[in-house]
Amino acid sequence: MEAHFRARPATDMPPAGGTVAYLVNQYPKVSHTFIRREILALERQGVTVLRFSIRGWDAEVADPTDEAERARTRYLLQGGLRALLAPVVRTCLRRPGAAFRALAAAVAMSRHSVRSLPHHLVWFAFACRLSLWLEKSAATHLHAHFGTNSTDIAYLTRLLGGPPYSFTVHGADEIDNVLGWSLPRKVAAARFVVTVSHYIRGQLMRWLPPQDWPKLALVHCGLDEGFFASAPPPPPDRPTLLCIGRLSAEKGHLVLLEAFAALDRPDLRLVLAGDGELRALIEGRIRESGLQDRVRITGWIGSDEVRRLIGAATIIVQPSLMEGLPVVLMESLAQGRPAVSTYIAGIPELIENGRTGWLVPAGDTEGLARTLAEALDTPAARLEEMGRIGIARVREQHLADTEAARLRRLFAGDGA
Incomplete structure (x- = not known):
């Protein structure tokens, strides 16, 4: 992996406070208030959290706090698909080796996926854009919610030279499609993986090699x-x-x-x-x-x-x-x-x-x-x-x- 990520070497751990980037497929979202609570609780403990999302909530948000969160979030789809062309070209010119590896991984993950090859190519483009954004930030770690497309992007961002990543697995969408979402591949490359219940952890263990079991950590969704x-x-x-x-x-x-x-x-x-x-x-x-x-x-x-x-x-x-x-x-x-x-x-x-x-x-x-x-x-x-x-x-x-x-x-x- 090309060591271009400027914040610190990839083997280093972020400090107890520090800056962490969050990636969610849709944020803020009415049914995802638990993610908002988690982010705000981390910030109360001294962690700086940068919010990134693929897209926002399509309807009007019902909670004023979500409106504030929307203003603090950067969206990978901002500007539409055309806006992704420049990050892809820039990434390929600056880091051709890393770009080739990430693109090859995206193609490989699409072969038995619940999503098509065009989806994975778009996620590769998202990863190019996110890696450039993160390179200019102080973030030393990337955490994704849901082991689906957001974690695909986190994984590809890491292959492009981005920071170490982790992700939270929530439920049946991921567990019903462990192989379709390439979870073993993404767990192997992650620093750790959060599960929200013992049940989810046990279901993941069924599909993972025992050497990856210690990566699975239980962290519940929380209430203020x-x-x-x-x-x-x-x-x-x-x-x-x-x-x-x-x-x-x-x-x-x-x-x-x-x-x-x-x-x-x-x-x-x-x-x-x-x-x-x-x-x-x-x-x-x-x-x-x-x-x-x-x-x-x-x-x-x-x-x-x-x-x-x-x-x-x-x-x-x-x-x-x-x-x-x-x-x-x-x-x-x-x-x-x-x-x-x-x-x-x-x-x-x-x-x-x-x-x-x-x-x-x-x-x-x-x-x-x-x-x-x-x-x-x-x-x-x-x-x-x-x-x-x-x-x-x-x-x-x-x-x-x-x-x-x-x-x-x-x-x-x-x-x-």
């Missing part, structure tokens, strides 16, 4: 101290279920609607907080079931509204079919609200059945209906006790400053 309730709020006068998340197939909204209709409780209402590609289908199912007066879809909402809705709910329900470890469950428990969710992925690492919530098999409509009825019939005193346990559990496992400190130590080479 201000998000935690001092005590569980009183239940609302009218029983209310709340489901927060993108309206997509894997979140299980259609299963939830069927279970909700089966409950036959006229006073019960359901709030679906979020938006997404299945909204029209879900709205149609609500009309077909005659639930228009009892089910409401909010659209995208900000952090303050999330907190308000959690406090106004009786039970949080997350009937996911596929997950990593949903941040909404952390938020719900942190507000003292027990949750009903599914026995998948990292969810049982947070939801203790009968203690901080209830777990059901994914896709089991009848089981979900029975469990929701059990949760709704639970005495208020017991729900309050479960809420207090949930607050303590999330503070222990998912406090943003604690988890950011683990990352800072990893960036510094001290281990988590």
